[in-house]
Amino acid sequence: MTRIRNVCFRITLIALIISITSVTMTGCWNRREPVGLLFPTLLGFDIDETGEYIVFAQFPNPTVASGAAANGGGGGRSLSFWVNIGRGQTPYSALKDLALTTSRLISLTHVTVLLISEKLARQGIGPIVELFLRNHELRLIVRTAIVEGSITDLLESELPLEPTPGLGMHRMLEFIRDERSQIPEGNLLEKLREMAEPGHDPMFMRMTVLPAAKEQSFTDPGTTQGEMAKPIVKIHGSAVFRKDKMVGWLDDHESGGANWVLGTISRATYVVAAPQHDCLVTIELLQRSREVKPLISGDEIGVNVKIGAVARVQDITGRIPVDRDDRETVEWLTQEVVGHIENDVQLALSKARELGADVFGFGNLIYRKEPRVWEQIGEDRWHELFQTLKVNVDVEVHVRRPGLVISSFTPR
Amino acid sequence: MLFIIRSTVSIATLPVLTTGEAAQDAWASSLLVVPGTVLIVLLVGGLGIKFKEMTVVEYSAELLGRPLGAVVSSLFLLVFLHFAATDIRVYAEVLISGFTPKTPIPFIVGIVIALAVIASQLGIETIGRMADVLTPLFVLFIALGILGCLVTFDIQHLEPVLSRGSMPIISGALTPTALGAKYLTLAMLIPNTTKPSKALTYAVVSVLLSGVVLIAVATSTVAVLGADLSRNTVFPFFKALRSVRITQLIQRIEALAVISWGYGVFIDVSLLLYSGAKGLSQLLGLDDYRVLLLPLAVIWGFYTVESHDTLLELMHVYRPSTLIPFVTVMVFVPYIVLWIAYLIRVRRSHGESG
Numbered sequence: 139m140t141r142i143r144n145v146c147f148r149i150t151l152i153a154l155i156i157s158i159t160s161v162t163m164t165g166c167w168n169r170r171e172p173v174g175l176l177f178p179t180l181l182g183f184d185i186d187e188t189g190e191y192i193v194f195a196q197f198p199n200p201t202v203a204s205g206a207a208a209n210g211g212g213g214g215r216s217l218s219f220w221v222n223i224g225r226g227q228t229p230y231s232a233l234k235d236l237a238l239t240t241s242r243l244i245s246l247t248h249v250t251v252l253l254i255s256e257k258l259a260r261q262g263i264g265p266i267v268e269l270f271l272r273n274h275e276l277r278l279i280v281r282t283a284i285v286e287g288s289i290t291d292l293l294e295s296e297l298p299l300e301p302t303p304g305l306g307m308h309r310m311l312e313f314i315r316d317e318r319s320q321i322p323e324g325n326l327l328e329k330l331r332e333m334a335e336p337g338h339d340p341m342f343m344r345m346t347v348l349p350a351a352k353e354q355s356f357t358d359p360g361t362t363q364g365e366m367a368k369p370i371v372k373i374h375g376s377a378v379f380r381k382d383k384m385v386g387w388l389d390d391h392e393s394g395g396a397n398w399v400l401g402t403i404s405r406a407t408y409v410v411a412a413p414q415h416d417c418l419v420t421i422e423l424l425q426r427s428r429e430v431k432p433l434i435s436g437d438e439i440g441v442n443v444k445i446g447a448v449a450r451v452q453d454i455t456g457r458i459p460v461d462r463d464d465r466e467t468v469e470w471l472t473q474e475v476v477g478h479i480e481n482d483v484q485l486a487l488s489k490a491r492e493l494g495a496d497v498f499g500f501g502n503l504i505y506r507k508e509p510r511v512w513e514q515i516g517e518d519r520w521h522e523l524f525q526t527l528k529v530n531v532d533v534e535v536h537v538r539r540p541g542l543v544i545s546s547f548t549p550r
Numbered sequence: 551m552l553f554i555i556r557s558t559v560s561i562a563t564l565p566v567l568t569t570g571e572a573a574q575d576a577w578a579s580s581l582l583v584v585p586g587t588v589l590i591v592l593l594v595g596g597l598g599i600k601f602k603e604m605t606v607v608e609y610s611a612e613l614l615g616r617p618l619g620a621v622v623s624s625l626f627l628l629v630f631l632h633f634a635a636t637d638i639r640v641y642a643e644v645l646i647s648g649f650t651p652k653t654p655i656p657f658i659v660g661i662v663i664a665l666a667v668i669a670s671q672l673g674i675e676t677i678g679r680m681a682d683v684l685t686p687l688f689v690l691f692i693a694l695g696i697l698g699c700l701v702t703f704d705i706q707h708l709e710p711v712l713s714r715g716s717m718p719i720i721s722g723a724l725t726p727t728a729l730g731a732k733y734l735t736l737a738m739l740i741p742n743t744t745k746p747s748k749a750l751t752y753a754v755v756s757v758l759l760s761g762v763v764l765i766a767v768a769t770s771t772v773a774v775l776g777a778d779l780s781r782n783t784v785f786p787f788f789k790a791l792r793s794v795r796i797t798q799l800i801q802r803i804e805a806l807a808v809i810s811w812g813y814g815v816f817i818d819v820s821l822l823l824y825s826g827a828k829g830l831s832q833l834l835g836l837d838d839y840r841v842l843l844l845p846l847a848v849i850w851g852f853y854t855v856e857s858h859d860t861l862l863e864l865m866h867v868y869r870p871s872t873l874i875p876f877v878t879v880m881v882f883v884p885y886i887v888l889w890i891a892y893l894i895r896v897r898r899s900h901g902e903s904g
Contacts, residue, residue, distance in 0.1 A: 151672075151676070155816075274648050274651065279793060279801070325795075327774075327793045330776075331704075334777075335776065505710065507709070507710070509714075
């Protein structure tokens, strides 16, 4: 009997504590109903000539997104999202400016995309970083891109197939890396870590606004609504930073070259010319390994980069037998692909040197692996040394698969 | 119980990272904390098991005489109050900084203290049993948090390893070791244990286990945030978990840290409140400590709310320059005096018997 009483007492006590903690510890002091909240999924930051920050917030429209009022009651079309613009002397005051023209309380807890204009990026993203680090709603897992072109045009147009462009762009930034590895990895946390590391300059994703964005703007009465929508944005290449300031762009090849060295290529495509067969061969590559080692010999400092990849043939515009007995063709293809990768790495290296930014993190490698050498060099002198750093690149490619056929299709 | 109150320190402000220069070598500082804390346990518990039937308040009076014993005991009671107040306040600050900015501090403080009063009213056994119930959940949530960190775990952030000599590592170990002074509660617990002679062994085991938690939490935090961001963050483990996105569905796992932290604070404050009330009742010669719980709770509540104006001021409490003099004067020196008194007494009794 006493045992049953003890068990009952214990259960009651646990239930009491769980009830008290769940009632008192899980919510806010005041009432914040979801109906009264607005959750932007995308934030964009720009700066004007007077140094005032401009923030663009894209809010999904819950009533339209749920399909309740998809086409409006009066025949007019309701958009599934809304963009509001705020201004302020600081990024946070610009965000607060949004409240003056918004009917619900803005909660930043669901922001998944951060866009920064080229102008602001060149001036320095330090204030935006500060905001993201200090604010209790914003998180560092946001996908971040630097926008080439007008953010206004981009956000005021519809992304094909995506009811909420913010979520669509998040998907784009996330999945495009699997498809085309020319763009750098990256949520904001990874970029901040790179910025904070000695001897490493970050690359951000580069997002170019296409002319169709202006043509398809929903604020313009003469838009192409009802017609087939065109792409409004392209994600390609990288924006290179030195400290918190953008110093230049990398194109697809340069950015791809940097990613080979960083080991972040998941899938890359190269078109190889075969003049002897008068055709082109498309090769898809998957990065399998990457090893970067410092090379210290006396006063000379260098870096050895080893890149490993496997390749498969995706298409051939003419007739080449990729046969198991035809080792010569496979050997030739391998050499061609190795040449392409080496070329991209060299392009990336020259551009990085031109911009004075160590996007490969070679300096960080020496700081981590050879701290005494790093101390002798000195953090301030690294970028000077980077200009003449000896970089040996060794690429190993295995053309493993010809696709699902062996020889090219021969019509008779 | 001792494990949970010790580990709560690790997941709270992670002083091994935030108070020194350990940076990427925080794991090494954590390793250093373990022997330091074991020494504190031996200092406190070693004397405790010589007086198995007495709390520190009773044997202070016995060793030093009533007036001096009362002075020493009062210092210990103030230590209980101080640790409880800072622990509750830090917990309230993380809730307000990270989740509910408009919630008044007295509300959170009041709830935590009310729960602690209920637990203390029911007695030390109840607090111990609650710790038994909550410890598996506490460990599970922290383990899940650390597992979540593996998604963004980058071992490169732990390099260069031990490259800056021993001073940064020692600087990181100072505050967490000094926080080991919380083992002062052991001096109030020993008479209540079923096997007082084994209390010391269990306390040392709790130090080792909490050392494992501290090393795991410090390492995963640095591997996620990087050395620089980690040491510049107010609540590093919380920030690291907030910056992890496992899948679109599984994210915001910082809740795991906050829940386990809440469990830890509950056990921690209950034990400190019990120890404070019990000690004061013995000092005042009262039969039962329970009559003191409510008045003490009110005083502790006010102290928690009023003792620090800002979060920065609160963080200052954890600076080695503040904490080490505090625990030296309030815990180490009195205990050394008690040990000297005990050794003189043992020598005298040997002399008399010899």
